[in-house]
Amino acid sequence: MIKRELIASLANREEGPVTVAGWVEKVRDQRYVQFVVLRDESGAAVQLVNGGVVRELDPNSEDPKDADRHVRTTAISEVATGSFVIVSGELQKNERVKLGGIEVQIDKFEVVTAADPETPVAPDSGIDVRLDWRFLDLRRPEQALIFKIQTTFLQALRNVWxxxxxxxxxxxxxxxxxxxxxxxxxQLEYFDTTAYLAQSPQFFKQMAQAAGFGGIFEVGPAFRADPSFTSRHATEFTSVDCEFSWIESHEDVMQLHEELIVAGFTAVKEKHGAEIEKLFGQTLEVPTVPFPRIPLAEAKEIVKERGYEVPRNDADMDPEGERQIHAYVKEKYGHDFVFLTDYATSIRPFYHMRHADNASLTNSYDLIYRGVEISTGAQREHRIAVLEQQTVEKGLDPKEMSFYLDFFRHGVPPHGGFGMGLARVLMLMLEQSSIRETTYLFRGPTRLQP
Incomplete structure (x- = not known):
């Protein structure tokens, strides 16, 4: 390992010898001195000061007499933005320096890899250009922070589970x-048969209940052949899934769901709150529990009273309806989250349990965050006779579903769970315009690279 210190740690360090490494963000060449702004993966930047030359590694040099081997000399002003360098020097406190009041007086400056002088991505580049050069886009501190937040959020959820x-x-x-x-x-060819990419791990999550696992969770990819170009859809996305046994209703699922959300937001605020405020200009709020709960039919009436009517042929809540119900909840409860419950059987999958006293409704919910649906959850139907009947009612062939239905022929406890889109949660948490910003490498109808 190269011995170096992260730039973010320098503020708490005493003056003295130091080695840092990172990407050149800016070079300012004056008559007798050069200034370099260097940034590393910690997201912090430091000013380097030098009045001499720079040593650049040359992979083509094979001169055994060269004590530093693979080295050539060049003026510091020639170093291109984006070049990766290793710098040794003297850390000094200087209140006049805007970057944290510290700077490094350079003793040794090695360019490990030189960048092309012309950078293909500018700060004002559009999202498509930035996605074409995603590895450069991710060097921006705010982009790197997104995935640090993602790591913290998921770890907090795992801790609860x-x-x-x-x-x-x-x-x-x-x-x-x-x-x-x-x-x-x-759909794809699979040897001498046909296979499908999973939309969700739903059937396999329920198999774990038949296997007696009790509670399970998964964070993994899911695929939707949806030719949508909206800000919240992707053809491949990361799904956060959970399923557990011995529930009495979908209320049990909602209680666990909100507990997980609160744990995730709390961890993010504690670890990254200051950086979020600095780089995204917002104060992250940890939601209170319980989240508001509104039956879908009632939510539609509330939205109608606000001047918007969900199309009559749409049994679901449409995007504008979601925005309107969020506005209502924010005004009445001061909350950014709301569970919409009791969805119609006609728009829910065959495996959702129906109301005991009203077969036209299901024990299910959607979780809306800042006016966007981020998750669907439900109590599952675990009674084989009822499940077979609902399969037929949905126009599915029980023979094709036999591998799934067999789970329930050998005893399955009452259970339920949810699936949640990770990139959507991060997009809304950080008030970004699209999940393209909060997905490491986005996949959509027209994007398969990089």
Whole structure:
């Protein structure tokens, strides 16, 4: 390992010898002195000061007499933005320096890899250009922070699950049959048969309940052959999934769901709150519990009273309706989250349990955050006779679903769970315009690279 110190740690360090490494962000060449702004993966930057030359590694040099081997000399002003360098020098406190009141007087400056002088991405480049050069875009501190936040958020969720005795699983993404219908499925050749990319791990999550695992969770990819170009859709995305047994209703699922959200937001605020305020200009709020709960039918009436009517042929809540119900909840409860409950059987999958006293409604919910749906959860139907009947009612062939239905022929406890889009949560948390910003490498109808 190269011995160096992260730039973010220098503010708490005493003056003296130091070695840092990172990317050249800016070079300012004056008559007798050169200034370099260097940034590393910690997200922080430091000013380097030098009045001499720079040593650049040359991979083509084979001169055994060269004590430093693979080295040539060049003026510091010639170093291109984006070049990766290793610098040794003297750390000094200087209140006049805007970058944290410290600077490094250079003794040795080695260019490990020189960047092309012309940078293909500018600060004002559009999202498509930035995605074409995603590795350069991710060097920006705010972009790197997104994925540090993602790491903290997921770790907090895992902590809750593990403390409750949940088991982490990794389910297959190649399926022999469609999960619910053949809509929005990627189909591919698989030796002498056909396979499908999984839309969700739903069936495999429920298999774990039949296996007696109790509570399980998974963070993994999911695929939707949806030719959508909206700010919240992708053809490949990361799904946060959870399923657990011995529930009484979907209320149990909602309670765990909000507990996980609060844990994740609390961890992010504690670890990254100051950086979020600095780089994104907002103060992250940890939501209070319980989250408001509103039956879908009632939510539609509330939205109608606000001057917007969800189209009559749409049994679901449309995007504008979601925005309107969020505005209502924000005004009345001061909350950014709301559970919309009791969705119609007609728009829910066959495996959602129906109301005991009203078969037209399901024990299910959508979680809306800042006017956007981020998750769907439900109590599942675990009674084989009822499940077979609902399969037929949805127009599915029980023979094609036999591998799934077999789970329930051998005893399955009452259970439920949810699936949540990770990039959507981060997009809304940080008030970004698109999940393209909060997805490491975005995949959409027209993007397969990089």
């Amino acid at each position: 593990v403390e409750k005795g949940f088991i982490e699983v990794q389910t297959p993404k190649l399926m022999a049959s469609a999960s619910e219908s053949r809509a929005e499925l990627f």
